[in-house]
Amino acid sequence: MATASRAKGMEETRAKLIAAARRAFAAEGYAAASMDALTAAAGVTRGALYHNFGDKKGLMAAVVAQVDGEMAMKAQQVGATVDDPWGSFLAEGLAYIELALDPEIQRIVLLDGPAVLGDPSQWPSQSACLEETRRVVSDLMETGVLKPIDVEATARLLSGAALNAALWVAASEEPEETLPKAVEAFTSLASGFLKT
Amino acid sequence: MATASRAKGMEETRAKLIAAARRAFAAEGYAAASMDALTAAAGVTRGALYHNFGDKKGLMAAVVAQVDGEMAMKAQQVGATVDDPWGSFLAEGLAYIELALDPEIQRIVLLDGPAVLGDPSQWPSQSACLEETRRVVSDLMETGVLKPIDVEATARLLSGAALNAALWVAASEEPEETLPKAVEAFTSLASGFLKT
DNA sequence: TCAGCTGACATACGGTTCGTATGTGGGTAT
DNA sequence: ATACCCACATACGAACCGTATGTCAGCTGA
Numbered sequence: 001m002a003t004a005s006r007a008k009g010m011e012e013t014r015a016k017l018i019a020a021a022r023r024a025f026a027a028e029g030y031a032a033a034s035m036d037a038l039t040a041a042a043g044v045t046r047g048a049l050y051h052n053f054g055d056k057k058g059l060m061a062a063v064v065a066q067v068d069g070e071m072a073m074k075a076q077q078v079g080a081t082v083d084d085p086w087g088s089f090l091a092e093g094l095a096y097i098e099l100a101l102d103p104e105i106q107r108i109v110l111l112d113g114p115a116v117l118g119d120p121s122q123w124p125s126q127s128a129c130l131e132e133t134r135r136v137v138s139d140l141m142e143t144g145v146l147k148p149i150d151v152e153a154t155a156r157l158l159s160g161a162a163l164n165a166a167l168w169v170a171a172s173e174e175p176e177e178t179l180p181k182a183v184e185a186f187t188s189l190a191s192g193f194l195k196t
Numbered sequence: 197m198a199t200a201s202r203a204k205g206m207e208e209t210r211a212k213l214i215a216a217a218r219r220a221f222a223a224e225g226y227a228a229a230s231m232d233a234l235t236a237a238a239g240v241t242r243g244a245l246y247h248n249f250g251d252k253k254g255l256m257a258a259v260v261a262q263v264d265g266e267m268a269m270k271a272q273q274v275g276a277t278v279d280d281p282w283g284s285f286l287a288e289g290l291a292y293i294e295l296a297l298d299p300e301i302q303r304i305v306l307l308d309g310p311a312v313l314g315d316p317s318q319w320p321s322q323s324a325c326l327e328e329t330r331r332v333v334s335d336l337m338e339t340g341v342l343k344p345i346d347v348e349a350t351a352r353l354l355s356g357a358a359l360n361a362a363l364w365v366a367a368s369e370e371p372e373e374t375l376p377k378a379v380e381a382f383t384s385l386a387s388g389f390l391k392t
Numbered sequence: 393t394c395a396g397c398t399g400a401c402a403t404a405c406g407g408t409t410c411g412t413a414t415g416t417g418g419g420t421a422t
Numbered sequence: 423a424t425a426c427c428c429a430c431a432t433a434c435g436a437a438c439c440g441t442a443t444g445t446c447a448g449c450t451g452a
Contacts, residue, residue, distance in 0.1 A: 010429075030311070031227060035410070047431045050411070115226070115311035119367040153361070153374075153381035160360025161353045161385070168352045171315040178349075185349035189357070192388025206400075231439070243401045246440070 014052050014062075016042045021063050026104040030060060030112040060116050065125040067109055071099050072128030079136070086145050089136050090190060093162050094183055096129055100166030101175065110167055121156065130159050146193045154193060161189055210248050210258075212238045217259050222300040226256060226308040256312050261321040263305055267295050268324035275332070282341050285332050286386060289358050290379055292325055296362030297371065306363055317352065326355050342389045350389060357385055 020042035024033040035056060039046050053059040079092035099105060114120055120127040134155040140146045146154070165182040172178040216238035220229040231252060235242050249255040275288035295301060310316055316323040330351040336342045342350070361378040368374040 013429085034408085036408095045431050046411085048429075051429065055411070111310045111314070114307045118307070119363050121364055122367055147384060149381055149384055150377040153364070153377040154384075156364045157357045157361055157378075157381050157385050160363075161357040164356025164360070165349070165353055167315050167356075168317055168349070171318055181346040181349040182353075185345055185353050188343060188345055188350075189353050189385055189388045192385045192390075194388075209400085230437085232437095241402050242440085243403075247400060251440070 010052075013044060013048055017044065017049055017052065017059065018062050018066060021059050022067070022104070022108070025060065025063060025112065026107050029107060030056075030116055057116055060112070061124070064109060064113050064117060064123065067105060068123070068125040068128045071096070071105065071109075072132050074099060075129060076132055079132075085136075085140055085143065086194075089140060090187060092132065092136065093158060093186060093190060096159070096162040097166045097169065097179075097182060097186065100163055101170050101179075103170070106167065106170055110163060127159070129163075130155055133159050144195060147195050149193065158190060158193075162186060206248075209240060209244055213240065213245055213248065213255065214258050214262060217255050218263070218300070218304070221256065221259060221308065222303050225303060226252075226312055253312055256308070257320070260305060260309050260313060260319065263301060264319070264321040264324045267292070267301065267305075268328050270295060271325060272328055275328075281336055281339065282390075285336060286383060288328065288332065289354060289382055289386060292355070292358040293362045293365065293375075293378060293382065296359055297366050297375075299366070302363065302366055306359060323355070325359075326351055329355050340391060343391050345389065354386060354389075358382060 017039070020038050021033070024038045024041070027033075035046055035049060039049050049059065053062060075092045075095040078095040079088045082088040082091045100110065109120075113123075117123055121130060134151055137146065137154050137158070138151050141148055141151065165186055169175050169178050169182050213235070216234050217229070220234045220237070223229075231242055231245060235245050245255060249258060271288045271291040274291040275284045278284040278287045296306065305316075309319075313319055317326060330347055333342065333350050333354070334347050337344055337347065361382055365371050365374050365378050
Protein backbone atom coordinates (compact mmCIF):
# COMPACT_ATOMS: atom_id res chain seq x y z
CA MET A 1 0.00 0.00 0.00
CA ALA A 2 1.18 3.51 -0.68
CA THR A 3 2.54 5.49 2.21
CA ALA A 4 -0.15 8.09 1.74
CA SER A 5 -2.80 5.64 2.74
CA ARG A 6 -1.51 5.77 6.25
CA ALA A 7 -4.07 8.34 7.22
CA LYS A 8 -7.52 7.44 6.09
CA GLY A 9 -8.98 10.93 6.37
CA MET A 10 -6.08 12.98 5.12
CA GLU A 11 -7.69 13.95 1.85
CA GLU A 12 -10.95 14.50 3.61
CA THR A 13 -9.32 16.87 6.10
CA ARG A 14 -7.77 18.86 3.29
CA ALA A 15 -11.08 19.05 1.45
CA LYS A 16 -12.93 20.23 4.54
CA LEU A 17 -10.33 22.90 5.23
CA ILE A 18 -10.38 24.15 1.66
CA ALA A 19 -14.16 24.29 1.64
CA ALA A 20 -14.25 26.23 4.90
CA ALA A 21 -11.50 28.55 3.73
CA ARG A 22 -13.33 29.20 0.50
CA ARG A 23 -16.39 30.33 2.40
CA ALA A 24 -14.42 32.42 4.88
CA PHE A 25 -12.17 34.09 2.29
CA ALA A 26 -15.14 34.90 0.10
CA ALA A 27 -17.22 36.29 2.94
CA GLU A 28 -14.67 38.25 4.96
CA GLY A 29 -11.67 38.55 2.68
CA TYR A 30 -8.29 36.93 3.14
CA ALA A 31 -6.86 39.35 5.69
CA ALA A 32 -9.91 39.40 7.94
CA ALA A 33 -10.48 35.66 7.91
CA SER A 34 -9.35 34.11 11.18
CA MET A 35 -7.58 30.76 11.13
CA ASP A 36 -9.13 29.87 14.47
CA ALA A 37 -12.66 30.44 13.24
CA LEU A 38 -11.85 28.85 9.91
CA THR A 39 -10.52 25.62 11.35
CA ALA A 40 -13.28 25.43 13.92
CA ALA A 41 -15.86 25.66 11.16
CA ALA A 42 -14.08 22.80 9.41
CA GLY A 43 -14.21 20.72 12.59
CA VAL A 44 -10.45 20.59 13.19
CA THR A 45 -7.84 22.71 14.94
CA ARG A 46 -5.07 24.92 13.63
CA GLY A 47 -2.66 22.04 14.00
CA ALA A 48 -4.27 20.24 11.09
CA LEU A 49 -4.09 23.35 8.98
CA TYR A 50 -0.43 24.05 9.47
CA HIS A 51 0.36 20.40 9.00
CA ASN A 52 -1.40 20.25 5.64
CA PHE A 53 -0.79 23.66 4.13
CA GLY A 54 2.22 25.13 5.89
CA ASP A 55 0.77 28.56 6.46
CA LYS A 56 -2.15 30.82 5.69
CA LYS A 57 -0.79 31.64 2.27
CA GLY A 58 -0.51 27.94 1.45
CA LEU A 59 -4.17 27.46 2.20
CA MET A 60 -5.01 30.42 0.02
CA ALA A 61 -2.99 28.92 -2.84
CA ALA A 62 -4.95 25.69 -2.57
CA VAL A 63 -8.26 27.54 -2.59
CA VAL A 64 -7.28 29.64 -5.59
CA ALA A 65 -6.14 26.56 -7.48
CA GLN A 66 -9.49 24.89 -6.90
CA VAL A 67 -11.54 27.91 -7.95
CA ASP A 68 -9.27 28.54 -10.91
CA GLY A 69 -9.67 24.97 -12.09
CA GLU A 70 -13.43 25.15 -11.88
CA MET A 71 -13.46 28.36 -13.90
CA ALA A 72 -11.36 26.88 -16.67
CA MET A 73 -13.51 23.77 -16.82
CA LYS A 74 -16.76 25.69 -17.09
CA ALA A 75 -15.43 28.05 -19.74
CA GLN A 76 -14.11 25.18 -21.78
CA GLN A 77 -17.51 23.50 -21.62
CA VAL A 78 -19.16 26.62 -22.96
CA GLY A 79 -16.62 26.97 -25.73
CA ALA A 80 -17.18 23.38 -26.79
CA THR A 81 -20.83 24.08 -27.55
CA VAL A 82 -19.89 26.30 -30.49
CA ASP A 83 -18.50 24.82 -33.69
CA ASP A 84 -17.11 27.89 -35.40
CA PRO A 85 -13.56 28.33 -34.03
CA TRP A 86 -13.77 32.08 -33.76
CA GLY A 87 -17.24 31.90 -32.28
CA SER A 88 -16.07 29.31 -29.83
CA PHE A 89 -13.24 31.54 -28.78
CA LEU A 90 -15.53 34.50 -28.25
CA ALA A 91 -17.90 32.33 -26.28
CA GLU A 92 -15.15 31.34 -23.92
CA GLY A 93 -14.17 34.94 -23.37
CA LEU A 94 -17.73 35.90 -22.59
CA ALA A 95 -18.02 32.89 -20.33
CA TYR A 96 -15.10 34.22 -18.32
CA ILE A 97 -16.84 37.53 -17.96
CA GLU A 98 -19.99 35.90 -16.66
CA LEU A 99 -18.09 33.57 -14.37
CA ALA A 100 -16.35 36.49 -12.79
CA LEU A 101 -19.70 37.94 -11.81
CA ASP A 102 -19.67 35.52 -8.90
CA PRO A 103 -18.72 37.52 -5.78
CA GLU A 104 -16.72 34.56 -4.53
CA ILE A 105 -14.53 34.60 -7.61
CA GLN A 106 -14.14 38.35 -7.49
CA ARG A 107 -13.00 38.45 -3.91
CA ILE A 108 -10.75 35.41 -3.94
CA VAL A 109 -9.28 35.36 -7.43
CA LEU A 110 -9.44 38.95 -8.62
CA LEU A 111 -8.94 41.02 -5.49
CA ASP A 112 -7.12 39.06 -2.79
CA GLY A 113 -5.38 36.55 -5.03
CA PRO A 114 -2.89 38.92 -6.64
CA ALA A 115 -2.09 40.63 -3.35
CA VAL A 116 -1.40 37.37 -1.51
CA LEU A 117 0.14 35.20 -4.22
CA GLY A 118 1.57 37.79 -6.58
CA ASP A 119 1.04 38.15 -10.32
CA PRO A 120 -1.59 35.63 -11.50
CA SER A 121 0.48 34.52 -14.47
CA GLN A 122 3.02 33.11 -12.04
CA TRP A 123 0.52 30.91 -10.21
CA PRO A 124 0.93 27.14 -10.46
CA SER A 125 -2.62 26.94 -11.74
CA GLN A 126 -1.27 29.41 -14.29
CA SER A 127 -4.57 31.17 -13.90
CA ALA A 128 -6.02 28.17 -15.70
CA CYS A 129 -8.22 30.47 -17.70
CA LEU A 130 -5.10 31.86 -19.28
CA GLU A 131 -3.79 28.44 -20.19
CA GLU A 132 -7.00 27.61 -21.98
CA THR A 133 -7.06 30.98 -23.75
CA ARG A 134 -3.49 30.52 -24.92
CA ARG A 135 -4.32 27.11 -26.35
CA VAL A 136 -7.27 28.36 -28.34
CA VAL A 137 -5.42 31.44 -29.57
CA SER A 138 -2.59 29.27 -30.78
CA ASP A 139 -5.01 27.15 -32.80
CA LEU A 140 -6.71 30.18 -34.28
CA MET A 141 -3.41 31.58 -35.44
CA GLU A 142 -2.32 28.35 -37.10
CA THR A 143 -5.56 28.19 -39.02
CA GLY A 144 -5.07 31.78 -40.14
CA VAL A 145 -8.03 33.25 -38.35
CA LEU A 146 -5.95 35.58 -36.23
CA LYS A 147 -3.00 37.80 -37.08
CA PRO A 148 0.32 36.12 -36.35
CA ILE A 149 1.14 37.95 -33.15
CA ASP A 150 2.83 36.61 -30.03
CA VAL A 151 0.46 34.04 -28.53
CA GLU A 152 1.29 34.76 -24.94
CA ALA A 153 0.77 38.48 -25.37
CA THR A 154 -2.54 37.98 -27.11
CA ALA A 155 -3.83 35.63 -24.45
CA ARG A 156 -2.71 37.87 -21.62
CA LEU A 157 -4.36 40.98 -23.01
CA LEU A 158 -7.61 39.25 -23.84
CA SER A 159 -7.79 37.53 -20.49
CA GLY A 160 -7.00 40.77 -18.71
CA ALA A 161 -9.64 42.65 -20.63
CA ALA A 162 -12.25 39.99 -19.92
CA LEU A 163 -11.60 39.80 -16.20
CA ASN A 164 -11.51 43.56 -15.96
CA ALA A 165 -14.80 43.79 -17.77
CA ALA A 166 -16.29 41.34 -15.32
CA LEU A 167 -15.09 43.35 -12.37
CA TRP A 168 -16.67 46.42 -13.87
CA VAL A 169 -19.99 44.75 -14.57
CA ALA A 170 -20.14 43.25 -11.11
CA ALA A 171 -19.36 46.53 -9.38
CA SER A 172 -21.95 48.42 -11.38
CA GLU A 173 -25.32 49.11 -9.83
CA GLU A 174 -27.28 47.45 -12.60
CA PRO A 175 -25.26 44.46 -13.78
CA GLU A 176 -28.03 43.25 -16.07
CA GLU A 177 -27.84 46.50 -17.96
CA THR A 178 -24.08 46.87 -18.20
CA LEU A 179 -23.37 43.28 -19.13
CA PRO A 180 -24.43 43.73 -22.77
CA LYS A 181 -22.17 46.77 -23.06
CA ALA A 182 -19.23 44.78 -21.77
CA VAL A 183 -20.00 41.97 -24.18
CA GLU A 184 -20.16 44.32 -27.13
CA ALA A 185 -16.94 46.06 -26.17
CA PHE A 186 -15.15 42.77 -25.66
CA THR A 187 -16.27 41.53 -29.03
CA SER A 188 -15.00 44.65 -30.75
CA LEU A 189 -11.77 44.48 -28.84
CA ALA A 190 -11.15 40.88 -29.73
CA SER A 191 -11.93 41.55 -33.38
CA GLY A 192 -8.79 43.68 -33.45
CA PHE A 193 -6.87 40.43 -33.61
CA LEU A 194 -8.78 39.14 -36.62
CA LYS A 195 -6.88 38.86 -39.87
CA THR A 196 -7.50 41.53 -42.54
CA MET B 197 -7.21 82.89 8.67
CA ALA B 198 -8.70 79.55 7.91
CA THR B 199 -9.05 77.13 10.78
CA ALA B 200 -6.70 74.77 9.03
CA SER B 201 -3.83 77.12 9.58
CA ARG B 202 -3.91 76.25 13.25
CA ALA B 203 -1.19 73.69 12.84
CA LYS B 204 1.71 74.95 10.85
CA GLY B 205 3.14 71.52 10.02
CA MET B 206 -0.09 69.63 9.41
CA GLU B 207 0.39 69.36 5.69
CA GLU B 208 4.01 68.57 6.20
CA THR B 209 3.17 65.74 8.60
CA ARG B 210 0.76 64.25 6.10
CA ALA B 211 3.34 64.49 3.33
CA LYS B 212 6.01 62.81 5.42
CA LEU B 213 3.66 59.99 6.39
CA ILE B 214 2.55 59.43 2.82
CA ALA B 215 6.14 59.37 1.61
CA ALA B 216 7.17 56.87 4.28
CA ALA B 217 4.10 54.73 3.64
CA ARG B 218 4.83 54.73 -0.06
CA ARG B 219 8.29 53.35 0.56
CA ALA B 220 7.11 50.78 3.11
CA PHE B 221 4.12 49.56 1.11
CA ALA B 222 6.23 49.23 -2.01
CA ALA B 223 9.05 47.40 -0.26
CA GLU B 224 7.17 45.05 2.08
CA GLY B 225 3.61 45.12 0.82
CA TYR B 226 0.60 46.54 2.60
CA ALA B 227 -0.05 43.68 5.00
CA ALA B 228 3.55 43.26 6.11
CA ALA B 229 4.20 46.96 6.59
CA SER B 230 4.20 47.86 10.26
CA MET B 231 2.62 51.11 11.37
CA ASP B 232 5.15 51.39 14.16
CA ALA B 233 8.10 51.16 11.80
CA LEU B 234 6.36 53.33 9.24
CA THR B 235 5.65 56.22 11.56
CA ALA B 236 9.09 55.98 13.14
CA ALA B 237 10.64 56.32 9.70
CA ALA B 238 8.53 59.41 9.14
CA GLY B 239 9.71 60.88 12.43
CA VAL B 240 6.34 60.82 14.19
CA THR B 241 4.32 58.36 16.27
CA ARG B 242 1.20 56.37 15.51
CA GLY B 243 -0.88 59.09 17.13
CA ALA B 244 -0.20 61.42 14.24
CA LEU B 245 -1.11 58.75 11.76
CA TYR B 246 -4.48 57.88 13.23
CA HIS B 247 -5.26 61.54 13.70
CA ASN B 248 -4.62 62.33 10.04
CA PHE B 249 -5.79 59.23 8.21
CA GLY B 250 -8.15 57.38 10.54
CA ASP B 251 -6.71 53.95 10.02
CA LYS B 252 -4.25 51.94 8.00
CA LYS B 253 -6.62 51.71 5.08
CA GLY B 254 -7.01 55.49 5.05
CA LEU B 255 -3.28 55.92 4.69
CA MET B 256 -3.27 53.41 1.86
CA ALA B 257 -6.01 55.35 0.10
CA ALA B 258 -3.97 58.53 0.33
CA VAL B 259 -0.89 56.81 -1.06
CA VAL B 260 -2.83 55.26 -3.92
CA ALA B 261 -4.40 58.59 -4.78
CA GLN B 262 -1.00 60.21 -4.99
CA VAL B 263 0.53 57.48 -7.15
CA ASP B 264 -2.55 57.35 -9.31
CA GLY B 265 -2.43 61.08 -9.89
CA GLU B 266 1.18 60.96 -10.92
CA MET B 267 0.47 58.19 -13.40
CA ALA B 268 -2.34 60.08 -15.04
CA MET B 269 -0.24 63.21 -15.28
CA LYS B 270 2.69 61.47 -16.91
CA ALA B 271 0.52 59.59 -19.38
CA GLN B 272 -1.27 62.77 -20.34
CA GLN B 273 2.05 64.48 -20.96
CA VAL B 274 3.11 61.69 -23.29
CA GLY B 275 -0.20 61.79 -25.14
CA ALA B 276 0.14 65.51 -25.66
CA THR B 277 3.34 65.07 -27.64
CA VAL B 278 1.48 63.39 -30.49
CA ASP B 279 -0.78 65.39 -32.78
CA ASP B 280 -2.76 62.64 -34.49
CA PRO B 281 -5.72 61.89 -32.19
CA TRP B 282 -5.56 58.14 -32.67
CA GLY B 283 -1.79 58.13 -32.35
CA SER B 284 -2.05 60.21 -29.22
CA PHE B 285 -4.48 57.75 -27.76
CA LEU B 286 -2.23 54.81 -28.52
CA ALA B 287 0.71 56.66 -27.04
CA GLU B 288 -1.14 57.11 -23.78
CA GLY B 289 -1.99 53.44 -23.62
CA LEU B 290 1.59 52.46 -24.18
CA ALA B 291 2.66 55.03 -21.61
CA TYR B 292 0.47 53.26 -19.06
CA ILE B 293 2.16 49.99 -19.86
CA GLU B 294 5.58 51.46 -19.36
CA LEU B 295 4.57 53.28 -16.20
CA ALA B 296 3.33 50.04 -14.70
CA LEU B 297 6.79 48.57 -15.10
CA ASP B 298 7.72 50.41 -11.93
CA PRO B 299 7.72 47.86 -9.08
CA GLU B 300 6.30 50.48 -6.75
CA ILE B 301 3.26 50.94 -8.95
CA GLN B 302 2.80 47.22 -9.40
CA ARG B 303 2.84 46.44 -5.74
CA ILE B 304 0.78 49.39 -4.50
CA VAL B 305 -1.70 50.04 -7.28
CA LEU B 306 -2.03 46.71 -9.10
CA LEU B 307 -1.59 44.09 -6.40
CA ASP B 308 -2.42 45.48 -2.96
CA GLY B 309 -4.68 48.31 -4.04
CA PRO B 310 -7.63 46.22 -5.20
CA ALA B 311 -7.41 43.92 -2.17
CA VAL B 312 -7.40 46.77 0.33
CA LEU B 313 -9.62 49.36 -1.32
CA GLY B 314 -11.79 47.20 -3.55
CA ASP B 315 -12.47 47.54 -7.25
CA PRO B 316 -10.27 50.29 -8.72
CA SER B 317 -13.13 51.87 -10.64
CA GLN B 318 -14.74 52.74 -7.32
CA TRP B 319 -11.73 54.64 -6.01
CA PRO B 320 -12.09 58.39 -5.43
CA SER B 321 -9.12 58.91 -7.71
CA GLN B 322 -11.26 56.86 -10.10
CA SER B 323 -8.06 55.17 -11.10
CA ALA B 324 -7.13 58.49 -12.65
CA CYS B 325 -5.73 56.68 -15.65
CA LEU B 326 -9.23 55.49 -16.39
CA GLU B 327 -10.65 58.99 -16.20
CA GLU B 328 -8.13 60.20 -18.75
CA THR B 329 -8.76 57.23 -21.01
CA ARG B 330 -12.49 57.81 -20.90
CA ARG B 331 -12.05 61.43 -21.87
CA VAL B 332 -9.89 60.62 -24.88
CA VAL B 333 -12.14 57.77 -26.01
CA SER B 334 -15.13 60.05 -25.85
CA ASP B 335 -13.40 62.57 -28.11
CA LEU B 336 -12.36 59.91 -30.59
CA MET B 337 -15.92 58.67 -30.88
CA GLU B 338 -17.34 62.10 -31.50
CA THR B 339 -14.88 62.71 -34.29
CA GLY B 340 -15.81 59.37 -35.82
CA VAL B 341 -12.48 57.67 -35.35
CA LEU B 342 -13.87 54.94 -33.14
CA LYS B 343 -16.99 52.83 -33.43
CA PRO B 344 -19.84 54.26 -31.37
CA ILE B 345 -19.69 51.85 -28.46
CA ASP B 346 -20.27 52.56 -24.79
CA VAL B 347 -17.50 54.87 -23.67
CA GLU B 348 -17.20 53.48 -20.19
CA ALA B 349 -16.91 49.92 -21.42
CA THR B 350 -14.31 50.83 -23.99
CA ALA B 351 -12.18 52.70 -21.51
CA ARG B 352 -12.44 49.94 -18.92
CA LEU B 353 -11.38 47.19 -21.26
CA LEU B 354 -8.51 49.12 -22.77
CA SER B 355 -7.24 50.22 -19.39
CA GLY B 356 -7.53 46.70 -18.06
CA ALA B 357 -5.68 45.25 -21.00
CA ALA B 358 -2.91 47.81 -20.68
CA LEU B 359 -2.36 47.28 -16.98
CA ASN B 360 -2.47 43.54 -17.42
CA ALA B 361 0.09 43.75 -20.18
CA ALA B 362 2.33 45.77 -17.93
CA LEU B 363 2.05 43.21 -15.17
CA TRP B 364 3.01 40.54 -17.63
CA VAL B 365 5.99 42.42 -18.99
CA ALA B 366 7.25 43.28 -15.54
CA ALA B 367 6.97 39.70 -14.30
CA SER B 368 8.75 38.28 -17.31
CA GLU B 369 12.42 37.45 -17.03
CA GLU B 370 13.46 39.65 -19.93
CA PRO B 371 11.24 42.72 -19.87
CA GLU B 372 13.17 44.39 -22.64
CA GLU B 373 12.30 41.55 -24.94
CA THR B 374 8.66 41.12 -24.03
CA LEU B 375 7.79 44.79 -24.03
CA PRO B 376 7.65 45.03 -27.85
CA LYS B 377 5.34 42.03 -27.96
CA ALA B 378 3.01 43.65 -25.47
CA VAL B 379 3.07 46.87 -27.45
CA GLU B 380 2.22 45.09 -30.69
CA ALA B 381 -0.59 43.13 -29.10
CA PHE B 382 -2.03 46.20 -27.45
CA THR B 383 -1.97 48.08 -30.73
CA SER B 384 -3.82 45.28 -32.50
CA LEU B 385 -6.28 45.01 -29.67
CA ALA B 386 -7.05 48.72 -29.67
CA SER B 387 -7.47 48.71 -33.44
CA GLY B 388 -10.53 46.55 -32.89
CA PHE B 389 -12.32 49.71 -31.86
CA LEU B 390 -11.41 51.59 -35.04
CA LYS B 391 -14.23 52.40 -37.41
CA THR B 392 -14.64 50.34 -40.63
C1' DT C 393 -2.67 90.83 28.56
C1' DC C 394 -4.51 86.64 30.08
C1' DA C 395 -7.76 82.77 31.16
C1' DG C 396 -9.88 79.21 28.52
C1' DC C 397 -10.44 76.30 24.94
C1' DT C 398 -9.37 73.68 20.82
C1' DG C 399 -6.81 70.60 18.19
C1' DA C 400 -2.47 68.15 16.95
C1' DC C 401 0.23 64.74 18.59
C1' DA C 402 2.53 61.31 22.14
C1' DT C 403 2.02 57.21 24.98
C1' DA C 404 0.25 53.16 27.29
C1' DC C 405 -2.82 49.33 26.92
C1' DG C 406 -6.11 45.58 25.43
C1' DG C 407 -7.66 42.34 22.24
C1' DT C 408 -6.61 39.50 18.53
C1' DT C 409 -3.82 37.07 15.30
C1' DC C 410 -0.30 34.02 13.25
C1' DG C 411 3.20 30.55 13.51
C1' DT C 412 5.80 27.19 16.32
C1' DA C 413 7.07 23.93 19.76
C1' DT C 414 5.53 20.22 22.31
C1' DG C 415 2.35 16.36 23.43
C1' DT C 416 -0.57 12.21 22.04
C1' DG C 417 -3.04 8.39 20.08
C1' DG C 418 -3.70 5.05 16.52
C1' DG C 419 -1.90 2.48 12.78
C1' DT C 420 2.38 -0.11 10.77
C1' DA C 421 6.34 -2.78 10.01
C1' DT C 422 9.21 -6.31 11.73
C1' DA D 423 4.72 -7.69 20.85
C1' DT D 424 7.69 -3.66 20.41
C1' DA D 425 9.38 0.23 18.49
C1' DC D 426 8.27 3.68 15.19
C1' DC D 427 5.89 7.08 12.44
C1' DC D 428 2.60 10.38 11.23
C1' DA D 429 -1.54 13.07 11.44
C1' DC D 430 -3.40 16.04 14.50
C1' DA D 431 -4.35 18.62 19.14
C1' DT D 432 -2.81 22.03 22.46
C1' DA D 433 -0.22 25.61 24.75
C1' DC D 434 2.74 29.49 24.15
C1' DG D 435 5.22 33.66 22.51
C1' DA D 436 5.78 37.56 19.62
C1' DA D 437 3.76 41.11 16.92
C1' DC D 438 0.40 44.13 15.38
C1' DC D 439 -3.70 47.24 15.07
C1' DG D 440 -6.75 50.47 17.03
C1' DT D 441 -8.23 53.19 21.05
C1' DA D 442 -8.30 55.67 25.30
C1' DT D 443 -5.95 58.85 27.87
C1' DG D 444 -2.50 62.53 28.61
C1' DT D 445 0.11 66.83 27.17
C1' DC D 446 1.38 71.02 25.12
C1' DA D 447 1.27 74.83 21.75
C1' DG D 448 -1.45 78.36 19.80
C1' DC D 449 -5.80 80.95 18.90
C1' DT D 450 -9.88 83.65 20.90
C1' DG D 451 -12.46 86.97 23.11
C1' DA D 452 -12.75 90.24 26.58
